[in-house]
Amino acid sequence: MTAAEPSAESAWRQWHARCALTLCDADSAALLRGFAGRRASSMVRRLGRLAEDIPAPEPRDAWHLFETHLVTARTREGKRYKDWLFARVGARSGAEALDAIQGGATLILRDVVREMIRHEARPPDTSSLAAPVPGTNGLTLADLLPGGTSPSDEAEDRDLEALARRAADSRFAAADRRVRVGLCLRALDLPLDGRATERAAGCSKSTLHAAVRDFIAGLAAGVRQTYALEAPGTAHAIAIRAVRELQDLAREWGRSEKSLARFFHKVEGAQSGGPVRSPGEVAT
Amino acid sequence: MKPSSSRRGGPADARVRRLAEWLREWAVDRALRDEPAGPSPAAGESSACYDDVPGTGDIRVLHPASAPSAERPLHVALLDRAASGAWLAAPFSRFANPATPGEWLTGRRAAALRVLCPWNVRWMPSATVLRSWRTGRLTPRERDGALRVLEAWRRGTPPEPAIEARTGLPVIHPDDPRRVYEDEESRVMDEAAAEPDDRPQVLPGPAGRGGRVYEVPDASWLKAAEPEKGKPDGDGRIP
Numbered sequence: 001m002t003a004a005e006p007s008a009e010s011a012w013r014q015w016h017a018r019c020a021l022t023l024c025d026a027d028s029a030a031l032l033r034g035f036a037g038r039r040a041s042s043m044v045r046r047l048g049r050l051a052e053d054i055p056a057p058e059p060r061d062a063w064h065l066f067e068t069h070l071v072t073a074r075t076r077e078g079k080r081y082k083d084w085l086f087a088r089v090g091a092r093s094g095a096e097a098l099d100a101i102q103g104g105a106t107l108i109l110r111d112v113v114r115e116m117i118r119h120e121a122r123p124p125d126t127s128s129l130a131a132p133v134p135g136t137n138g139l140t141l142a143d144l145l146p147g148g149t150s151p152s153d154e155a156e157d158r159d160l161e162a163l164a165r166r167a168a169d170s171r172f173a174a175a176d177r178r179v180r181v182g183l184c185l186r187a188l189d190l191p192l193d194g195r196a197t198e199r200a201a202g203c204s205k206s207t208l209h210a211a212v213r214d215f216i217a218g219l220a221a222g223v224r225q226t227y228a229l230e231a232p233g234t235a236h237a238i239a240i241r242a243v244r245e246l247q248d249l250a251r252e253w254g255r256s257e258k259s260l261a262r263f264f265h266k267v268e269g270a271q272s273g274g275p276v277r278s279p280g281e282v283a284t
Numbered sequence: 285m286k287p288s289s290s291r292r293g294g295p296a297d298a299r300v301r302r303l304a305e306w307l308r309e310w311a312v313d314r315a316l317r318d319e320p321a322g323p324s325p326a327a328g329e330s331s332a333c334y335d336d337v338p339g340t341g342d343i344r345v346l347h348p349a350s351a352p353s354a355e356r357p358l359h360v361a362l363l364d365r366a367a368s369g370a371w372l373a374a375p376f377s378r379f380a381n382p383a384t385p386g387e388w389l390t391g392r393r394a395a396a397l398r399v400l401c402p403w404n405v406r407w408m409p410s411a412t413v414l415r416s417w418r419t420g421r422l423t424p425r426e427r428d429g430a431l432r433v434l435e436a437w438r439r440g441t442p443p444e445p446a447i448e449a450r451t452g453l454p455v456i457h458p459d460d461p462r463r464v465y466e467d468e469e470s471r472v473m474d475e476a477a478a479e480p481d482d483r484p485q486v487l488p489g490p491a492g493r494g495g496r497v498y499e500v501p502d503a504s505w506l507k508a509a510e511p512e513k514g515k516p517d518g519d520g521r522i523p
Contacts, residue, residue: 046318047316048315072359078394078419084345084347084348090349100323100325103323108357111395113316114309114313114316115380134307135307135311136461139459141307144307189407191474192474241440243440244438266370267407270365
């Protein structure tokens, strides 16, 4: 680099200050276009067959896609991704600051390249549901489609509800305190992270996450086993309802727990009627 | 009992096509994960300036330190506010297609705002929301649609057909890649919605004078989120 050439960091900052690459010095503009072009090319190469022989964008096009991908409106408010990008820097300076900016830009470019492939590649073939799904161990689209979970009448729905309630009651009775706390927080739409949560549950956030996940998976597996001979979709329908019941039970349990009062206080008074969360989806 | 078959033709076909497209987006996304992306965002200090008051219906992009594992600018829609000052925030997906029945095509063209994910709502501390930038607003119709998707998700039942047509298909297979996706996104929102009491807090200076860093207790942040007595907050509602 000669004395007259801009540093990469000053080029990025100039772009931030001047709002658009067309308003930057020629050297800075070339530097930033080169960055976007190199990163995008590297990503397209990495995709191999997933890129379907789509060529990497030219530097000018790569930069244009980068600069416009996250714009939500023509106003300054619509370009807040730039604030996000430069807020990554914090108090860093020099090479560290540049790494933080370019690291953030690379994350955005990932989305840009994925979107470019989505636009340019052939649409996925859905005429054959037996085609393998990329990135799975031989699963087909047919494997992932719901086989039917709609009860045909009210009586049938009541049957499913009763079976779900029974499954939820027995599982909840056997649940330990940390699982109950986790389910209660999920029912309240609150995070499982944080010191107050760890204190209430008596374990780390990782342990709490794993405990709740394993508990739900165990419930789904139990339901699947119990109703293995029923019509396809029955076990799934019961499991979904059972998890909703579980969260109702956990919320009711939590109301009487003094240590959880602060969490209930946090979500009171909402206009949308308060949280009554169910996970909705349970893989059976 | 005989659950009826719901592998329908017609309107369901668009949802099947979107699932296929989502699965390809996911595969490409996974393949790009190893691309080096530099250090995590700096936590705690920043020269950012936040010069607006959050309101219900806002679409906001969170500070990178609020959700470092998001690995993208995390856009959220504020659907509601509790008396405590916490905000009910639903994230937007990075994908163009809805993954599950809890995700909803908004009809917007902006890449960051195409798919809203009410299934992943969290009550977010006001301090975190104050430390974010407004990037748009939901229309009343969009907010109503988001709340309907959320309500249906909570009940475990489909929303009305017009809304259901713009959502994804349910996950039924234990090895469905959407399970991994849900787990990852759930962690991101847990991280974003955690109380920021472990982090130093940042207050913006007056307009045009960003850059001063202040250590303030949580309670002050909560106070800062309150509207002045007798004045409505950003959405014209007195909480």
